[in-house]
Amino acid sequence: xxxxxxxxxxxxxxxxxxxxxxxxxxxxxxxxxxxxxxxxxxxxxxxxxxxxxxxxxxxxxxxxxxxxxxxxxxxxxxxxxxxxxxxxxxxxxxxxxxxxxxxxxxxxxxxxxxxxx
Amino acid sequence: xxxxxxxxxxxxxxxxxxxxxxxxxxxxxxxxxxxxxxxxxxxxxxxxxxxxxxxxxxxxxxxxxxxxxxxxxxxxxxxxxxxxxxxxxxxxxxxxxxxxxxxxxxxx
Numbered sequence: 001x002x003x004x005x006x007x008x009x010x011x012x013x014x015x016x017x018x019x020x021x022x023x024x025x026x027x028x029x030x031x032x033x034x035x036x037x038x039x040x041x042x043x044x045x046x047x048x049x050x051x052x053x054x055x056x057x058x059x060x061x062x063x064x065x066x067x068x069x070x071x072x073x074x075x076x077x078x079x080x081x082x083x084x085x086x087x088x089x090x091x092x093x094x095x096x097x098x099x100x101x102x103x104x105x106x107x108x109x110x111x112x113x114x115x116x117x
Numbered sequence: 118x119x120x121x122x123x124x125x126x127x128x129x130x131x132x133x134x135x136x137x138x139x140x141x142x143x144x145x146x147x148x149x150x151x152x153x154x155x156x157x158x159x160x161x162x163x164x165x166x167x168x169x170x171x172x173x174x175x176x177x178x179x180x181x182x183x184x185x186x187x188x189x190x191x192x193x194x195x196x197x198x199x200x201x202x203x204x205x206x207x208x209x210x211x212x213x214x215x216x217x218x219x220x221x222x223x224x225x
Contacts, residue, residue: 033213042205042217043161058212090160105151106213108160 003027004109006091012115019078021112023091025071031094031104032074033058034066036087037111043090049074081116088113120144121208123216131224136193138219140206143187147210150182152191155203155218165191196223 003026013019023032034046045058047066055066063085067075078085089112094104122141130136138152149168153161167173167180167189179192189208193200203218 040217043215045213104149104209104213105163105166106207107163111160 004091004093004107006089006109006112008112009110010113012117013081014117015082016080019081019114019116021076021089021091021114023074023076023109025074025093027093028071029093029095030071032068033092033094033106034064034074034076035090035092036060036085037090038087046076046089081114083116086114086116119216120214121206121216123204123206123219125217126220127222128219129222129224130196132196132198134196134223136196136200136221136223138191138193138204138206138221140189140191140208140216141187142189142206142208142214144208144210144214145184145187147184147187147208149209150180150189151207151209152178152180152189153205153207153215154200155205157202161205193221196221198223198225 005024007022031050033048035043037043044060046060046064047058049055049068052068065077091109092106094106120143152165154164155161165178165180167182170182170184173180177194181190201222203220205218206216208214
């Protein structure tokens with residue numbers, strides 16, 4: 001358990017409404033990630049953060065924004081939710097292995113199931 | 118071409134048998150390789166990491182890496198019904214990439 005929580009765990013919303021998902025970690029990890037998981041596509045990276053206020057885009061960032069004002073919290077915002085954003089969203093943190101050299105193992109939170117009607 | 122390819126299965130093996138899961142990747146600069154287990158409705162759980170060519174064993178699990186062939190595999194010995202899950206291969210080069218997973222069912 002890497003001390004990761006996600007909230008809410010389930011959410012149903014309507015098309016066009018803003019949605020914010022929260023990832024909270026308790027172990028001061030530098031790197032945090034947001035993924036979505038869909039059948040047939042696997043896990044796809046949305047955005048990631050390598051420190052407070054330091055974020056970058058992933059593979060499927062369109063329609064999503066993120067913020068990280070504190071080490072422990074990484075927020076994912078859907079500015080105007082669409083049905084194509086119905087998915088399971090996972091937050092992850094990474095730790096360097098004892099090898100160092102930037103080799104990171106990722107650990108996942110419990111996930112948020114989002115349904116956009 | 119996807120960065121990481123896995124046979125989606127389903128793969129079925131009898132209890133006590135060896136389950137073999139395979140993964141190929143396209144990025145030759147990839148340095149680290151991971152296997153995750155995901156139960157239905159749950160989050161992925163890291164079960165094995167491997168960084169060098171050859172085999173790495175941890176209990177009933179053995180990961181095998183062949184960088185020349187860009188191939189990673191996971192062997193599960195003495196398979197148990199509790200091993201029934203989807204297994205995700207992940208590769209870390211310039212970015213983390215996940216395969217779509219192989220569904221494994223262990224039949225009692």
